[in-house]
Amino acid sequence: MAVWAIGDLQGCYDTTRRLLDRIRFDPAVDRLWFCGDLVNRGGQSLETLRLVHSLRANATVVLGNHDLSLLAIGERREEEKRKVNPDLQRVVLADDADELLGWLRGQDLVHVDRELGWLMVHAGLAPKWTTHVARKHAAEVEAVLRGPDYAKLLRNMYGDGPSWNPRLQGNDRLRSIINICTRMRYCSPRGRISFEDKGAPGTQPPGLYPWFSVPGRAERDLRVVCGHWSALGLHISGGVHAIDTGAVWGGKLTALRLDGEDLQVVQVPGRDTPASPPRARTPRQDAPRREPGRQGGRRRRGHGNRGATGGSGGGGQDAPPAPQPGS
Numbered sequence: 001m002a003v004w005a006i007g008d009l010q011g012c013y014d015t016t017r018r019l020l021d022r023i024r025f026d027p028a029v030d031r032l033w034f035c036g037d038l039v040n041r042g043g044q045s046l047e048t049l050r051l052v053h054s055l056r057a058n059a060t061v062v063l064g065n066h067d068l069s070l071l072a073i074g075e076r077r078e079e080e081k082r083k084v085n086p087d088l089q090r091v092v093l094a095d096d097a098d099e100l101l102g103w104l105r106g107q108d109l110v111h112v113d114r115e116l117g118w119l120m121v122h123a124g125l126a127p128k129w130t131t132h133v134a135r136k137h138a139a140e141v142e143a144v145l146r147g148p149d150y151a152k153l154l155r156n157m158y159g160d161g162p163s164w165n166p167r168l169q170g171n172d173r174l175r176s177i178i179n180i181c182t183r184m185r186y187c188s189p190r191g192r193i194s195f196e197d198k199g200a201p202g203t204q205p206p207g208l209y210p211w212f213s214v215p216g217r218a219e220r221d222l223r224v225v226c227g228h229w230s231a232l233g234l235h236i237s238g239g240v241h242a243i244d245t246g247a248v249w250g251g252k253l254t255a256l257r258l259d260g261e262d263l264q265v266v267q268v269p270g271r272d273t274p275a276s277p278p279r280a281r282t283p284r285q286d287a288p289r290r291e292p293g294r295q296g297g298r299r300r301r302g303h304g305n306r307g308a309t310g311g312s313g314g315g316g317q318d319a320p321p322a323p324q325p326g327s
């Protein structure tokens with residue numbers, strides 16, 4: 001019996017099958033943890049989603065930003081569905097879309113297994129969140145996703161703010177939790193997320209830290225496994241295990257064994273033809289490119305891939321199919 005965590009699949013079905021072969025996955029005894037972003041950009045999102053769904057009795061999944069975007073698209077009118085990229089379009093227009101998306105919507109944002117000693121989240125945790133607090137706030141979002149108002153949440157989840165504050169309420173609160181769990185890479189010590197900095201540590205502006213090394217962060221009593229940050233590569237330190245190794249960008253797909261004493265890592269080459277990098281984010285119209293005379297241009301522009309490592313890196317946009325550029 002083995003428990004394996006697997007990094008962001010992003011619609012790379014063939015790669016996923018190769019990795020399951022390499023770890024000799026046996027559905028009779030083994031378990032799989034998927035770190036989220038099962039879909040988008042890999043070209044085989046429908047097959048990938050069907051595969052994970054078929055393994056659901058053996059699989060634990062946390063939702064990533066691309067998974068949430070897919071759920072949001074699934075709620076749109078058919079003509080709107082036809083406007084999204086072909087990879088996601090095939091999912092939302094498939095005969096079994098209701099079953100696949102209904103199942104996906106029931107997955108967690110944060111998974112905790114105290115017996116095994118691990119917490120899984122797609123992106124990150126707010127600086128002050130212990131594992132108990134993270135699980136509690138994730139449950140707030142999960143309850144809405146599973147309840148009658150889920151479509152409203154999916155319509156209103158896009159946007160970069162507000163920063164987390166325990167006094168937030170309503171949709172702002174849910175959006176803030178979603179952004180932390182599914183989109184965070186760098187943040188300030190007070191938990192303000194930088195959505196535009198996606199490169200490897202060292203490329204970020206002063207005052208920002210990888211979420212797992214923010215000064216003053218909470219002590220965490222479980223090891224953490226996460227994905228989302230392909231430019232980071234396989235990163236294991238301080239109890240955090242980031243395993244998105246950019247399979248969709250021509251990197252690798254990573255499995256990390258969670259049970260047992262030693263941290264076994266198995267990787268297979270990613271997609272043969274790397275996905276094209278996403279288009280650069282267009283600067284916001286309400287934020288002029290240059291503001292003469294103001295504070296020496298401290299504000300950084302949102303040139304999508306800037307800093308996202310050339311070649312096989314490319315963290316990608318956070319929620320590309322969203323109608324709003326700020327997502």
Ligand SMILES: [Mn+2]
Binds near residue numbers: 064066122227228229
């Ligand atoms: Mn992601």
